[in-house]
Amino acid sequence: MEPVSGENPVAQAIAQALIEGFNKHYRIFRETSRRAKESFEAADWQSQLNVVRERVQFYDERVDEAVERLRHEFDADSLDDATWQQVKLHYIGMLIRHKQPELAETFFNSVCCKILHRTYYNNDYIFARPAIATEYIESFPPVYSSYYPRDEGLRATVRRIVEDFDWQRPFEDLDRDVDYVLRATERYLGRWPAMEVNCQIQVLYSAFYRDKSAYIIGKAINGYQEIPFALAVRHNASGRLYIDTIILDPWRISVLFSLSRAYFLVDMEVPSGYVQFLRSIMPNKPRSELYTMLGLGKQGKTMFFRDLVAHLRHSNDRFIVAPGIRGMVMLVFTLPSYPYVFKIIKDVFGSSKNMDRATVKRKYLMVKQVDRVGRMADTLEYSNAALPLARFDPELLKEMAQHAASSFEIEGDSVIIKHLYIERRMTPLNIYLEKATDEEVEHAVREYGNAIRELAIANIFPGDMLWKNFGVTRYGRVVFYDYDEIEFMTDVNFRRIPPAPYPELEMSGETWYCAGPMDVFPEEFATFLLGSPRVRKAFLKYHRDLLEPEFWQEAQETIRRGHVEDFFPYPQELRFCKLFGASDSLTAATA
Numbered sequence: 001m002e003p004v005s006g007e008n009p010v011a012q013a014i015a016q017a018l019i020e021g022f023n024k025h026y027r028i029f030r031e032t033s034r035r036a037k038e039s040f041e042a043a044d045w046q047s048q049l050n051v052v053r054e055r056v057q058f059y060d061e062r063v064d065e066a067v068e069r070l071r072h073e074f075d076a077d078s079l080d081d082a083t084w085q086q087v088k089l090h091y092i093g094m095l096i097r098h099k100q101p102e103l104a105e106t107f108f109n110s111v112c113c114k115i116l117h118r119t120y121y122n123n124d125y126i127f128a129r130p131a132i133a134t135e136y137i138e139s140f141p142p143v144y145s146s147y148y149p150r151d152e153g154l155r156a157t158v159r160r161i162v163e164d165f166d167w168q169r170p171f172e173d174l175d176r177d178v179d180y181v182l183r184a185t186e187r188y189l190g191r192w193p194a195m196e197v198n199c200q201i202q203v204l205y206s207a208f209y210r211d212k213s214a215y216i217i218g219k220a221i222n223g224y225q226e227i228p229f230a231l232a233v234r235h236n237a238s239g240r241l242y243i244d245t246i247i248l249d250p251w252r253i254s255v256l257f258s259l260s261r262a263y264f265l266v267d268m269e270v271p272s273g274y275v276q277f278l279r280s281i282m283p284n285k286p287r288s289e290l291y292t293m294l295g296l297g298k299q300g301k302t303m304f305f306r307d308l309v310a311h312l313r314h315s316n317d318r319f320i321v322a323p324g325i326r327g328m329v330m331l332v333f334t335l336p337s338y339p340y341v342f343k344i345i346k347d348v349f350g351s352s353k354n355m356d357r358a359t360v361k362r363k364y365l366m367v368k369q370v371d372r373v374g375r376m377a378d379t380l381e382y383s384n385a386a387l388p389l390a391r392f393d394p395e396l397l398k399e400m401a402q403h404a405a406s407s408f409e410i411e412g413d414s415v416i417i418k419h420l421y422i423e424r425r426m427t428p429l430n431i432y433l434e435k436a437t438d439e440e441v442e443h444a445v446r447e448y449g450n451a452i453r454e455l456a457i458a459n460i461f462p463g464d465m466l467w468k469n470f471g472v473t474r475y476g477r478v479v480f481y482d483y484d485e486i487e488f489m490t491d492v493n494f495r496r497i498p499p500a501p502y503p504e505l506e507m508s509g510e511t512w513y514c515a516g517p518m519d520v521f522p523e524e525f526a527t528f529l530l531g532s533p534r535v536r537k538a539f540l541k542y543h544r545d546l547l548e549p550e551f552w553q554e555a556q557e558t559i560r561r562g563h564v565e566d567f568f569p570y571p572q573e574l575r576f577c578k579l580f581g582a583s584d585s586l587t588a589a590t591a
Contacts, residue, residue: 011086021066022107036209036265045564053369101132134272143273177243180576196223209265228281259378318393329484343421375451377481380422386414426471442538447478449543457565494552
């Protein structure tokens with residue numbers, strides 16, 4: 001951007017208003033994150049869930065406030081180009097010593113894109129690329145703390161790491177837990193290596209709170225070796241704390257940060273420092289996903305789209321219609337070289353879909369506000385996304401014109417998609433089952449039923465439970481990703497099919513009973529799920545009870561009692577109570 005000559009007090013005042021709007025947003029964000037520690041100490045799990053749900057809306061509320069202020073105080077819609085260019089220059093000057101410059105740049109974009117026409121979406125007016133480096137920003141408290149086991153011994157160091165989090169609740173037996181940590185680590189390493197002169201343990205200053213757990217994230221450095229770790233701290237049945245496990249496999253730590261789970265609550269003065277540290281232990285995890293999992297979803301979206309644009313510059317394949325059964329609500333396309341799918345709401349839904357566009361949007365927002373328990377794919381939502389026309393396959397453009405004409409337009413050499421969802425690509429479960437061995441079918445069907453159970457306990461009913469609406473991840477986990485029919489479990493009426501008034505009617509195939517819009521008959525699931533003998537055998541082996549209304553009704557009662565279930569983002573066999581036969585008190589968390 002060329003320097004703009006002349007001082008413009010209006011531009012400076014607008015920049016000041018924008019930075020004040022962002023600072024207010026991040027102040028509220030940090031206050032919310034700090035309260036997570038208090039909720040964890042108080043075992044107030046419902047409050048923690050509510051905070052995660054409410055926090056999703058915070059950003060948009062602050063953006064709308066800033067837009068209203070600019071329009072009211074500065075008549076922002078009528079400002080000339082030179083003023084807007086100076087606004088950005090003044091704003092950059094305000095970020096030189098800022099602790100969250102990348103987030104502030106994104107906030108600037110969010111506000112300006114609600115005021116400026118899309119032709120201004122370039123680096124002269126908004127931050128199409130970052131202007132301020134985020135490396136080496138000083139933080140207080142520091143991003144991470146360093147501990148030196150050569151000075152005080154490994155056992156004492158591990159104990160001090162845990163004690164430094166200063167949880168206002170006693171541990172059941174911290175010495176025992178430290179012993180478990182050391183034994184599990186030695187088992188993982190095979191033997192303890194000699195301590196090198198640089199031996200140290202680096203631990204992120206703030207704990208990561210989600211569900212009923214607090215996670216201590218760090219890495220041990222010894223010579224040229226770096227070993228990442230995550231300690232899971234939980235409550236036992238009597239309300240005392242204990243360390244449930246240590247996760248040492250980098251890929252398992254990556255799963256901990258999966259977008260199919262709820263976002264973490266973490267207090268960070270310099271979020272870029274946390275992301276840089278996490279990238280050092282999960283180098284294959286995109287920065288966009290890490291920002292998102294830290295509760296900074298808008299920054300995640302910004303970085304994802306920048307990555308996508310960069311990928312398009314360095315590839316030449318085309319967007320195509322996604323393989324698989326066509327959806328009745330969404331038109332889905334993909335870029336083969338990029339591991340994501342793109343979804344557009346169709347103009348007209350299938351005849352069996354009794355809903356409108358607003359309902360679909362509400363359901364997708366709902367997914368961001370609930371605990372996804374590792375079973376629902378997160379989505380990135382964009383407005384007016386510009387993608388190069390030359391990269392669209394003609395067959396895809398034909399499908400879009402036929403089914404979603406109101407959702408896109410062609411402008412010059414770009415396709416402007418007015419409303420777009422993006423999700424990580426998975427293998428649709430129906431396609432997976434067609435090609436799977438008997439052993440793979442059994443595993444996938446068991447995973448499918450477990451996904452439904454866990455969603456039900458988390459107060460989510462998938463609605464449309466067809467195999468095509470679930471996907472298989474690279475780790476073999478089954479995840480739900482089609483949200484247009486989801487409902488809260490507590491809003492659904494699960495019923496048993498009443499007896500037919502006479503046997504001939506039951507044999508006729510005609511429906512003899514009335515059903516309301518929220519009535520569900522689990523006995524009917526078998527009709528559309530269990531056509532394949534292999535699938536039927538596996539499903540009845542593990543999940544026969546899902547075909548009975550009693551399972552669903554009992555889950556509803558559990559939810560209504562206010563019980564928050566335990567969900568573990570790691571295998572049960574990694575828990576110390578399984579590894580070392582620890583006391584049963586470790587297996588029961590407070591309700």
